[in-house]
Amino acid sequence: DAKTTQPPSMDCAEGRAANLPCNHSTISGNEYVYWYRQIHSQGPQYIIHGLKNNETNEMASLIITEDRKSSTLILPHATLRDTAVYYCIVRVGNSGGSNYKLTFGKGTLLTVNP
Amino acid sequence: EAGVVQSPRYKIIEKKQPVAFWCNPISGHNTLYWYRQNLGQGPELLIRYENEEAVDDSQLPKDRFSAERLKGVDSTLKIQPAELGDSAVYLCASSLGQGVETQYFGPGTRLLVL
Numbered sequence: 001d002a003k004t005t006q007p008p009s010m011d012c013a014e015g016r017a018a019n020l021p022c023n024h025s026t027i028s029g030n031e032y033v034y035w036y037r038q039i040h041s042q043g044p045q046y047i048i049h050g051l052k053n054n055e056t057n058e059m060a061s062l063i064i065t066e067d068r069k070s071s072t073l074i075l076p077h078a079t080l081r082d083t084a085v086y087y088c089i090v091r092v093g094n095s096g097g098s099n100y101k102l103t104f105g106k107g108t109l110l111t112v113n114p
Numbered sequence: 115e116a117g118v119v120q121s122p123r124y125k126i127i128e129k130k131q132p133v134a135f136w137c138n139p140i141s142g143h144n145t146l147y148w149y150r151q152n153l154g155q156g157p158e159l160l161i162r163y164e165n166e167e168a169v170d171d172s173q174l175p176k177d178r179f180s181a182e183r184l185k186g187v188d189s190t191l192k193i194q195p196a197e198l199g200d201s202a203v204y205l206c207a208s209s210l211g212q213g214v215e216t217q218y219f220g221p222g223t224r225l226l227v228l
Contacts, residue, residue, distance in 0.1 A: 104156025
């Protein structure tokens, strides 16, 4: 799976949008971008994933650049409960062979301040 | 819908003692994963089950670790004997399988080996 690069930490004011960047310059054409987050003392939580089109769900939006070499996770109105480590992961979308594996890096610690 | 259930949440043991962790996946999920997360790191896959079959255990330290998933539902991960370096959070995740591979994680078991 392609390697990702994320800033180690970011701060955001409560109520403002949090924009978390991720670089994945070696991504392959069949690899999806997944985002998970991990709140302190909890297991990772799935947020969103996408291939090349922008995606939105009730938690967040995912913006993928046209060349797919980078993406941004957007939390439109951050709350204190969004303080967590956010992981950007790229992997092949189908379940064949070893493609199921989620390879976690160190992620970005997002701190939402009051 | 109930999420992935794990027990115990915390365990403190002395080195050389055995320990076991239990996981019940989301109902209907055929694929089950065990991950280990060391302090300050992202989770790392130990073993993956498709129903009752362990299809990838390449990262499981087989000299002291074992796992089973009888009847293809809940699973147990065992360490015998435990070593100081086994202190970590052990996470269980499940996915629907059959091409739908978004993984959902349990809260984890925090193990401290003294």
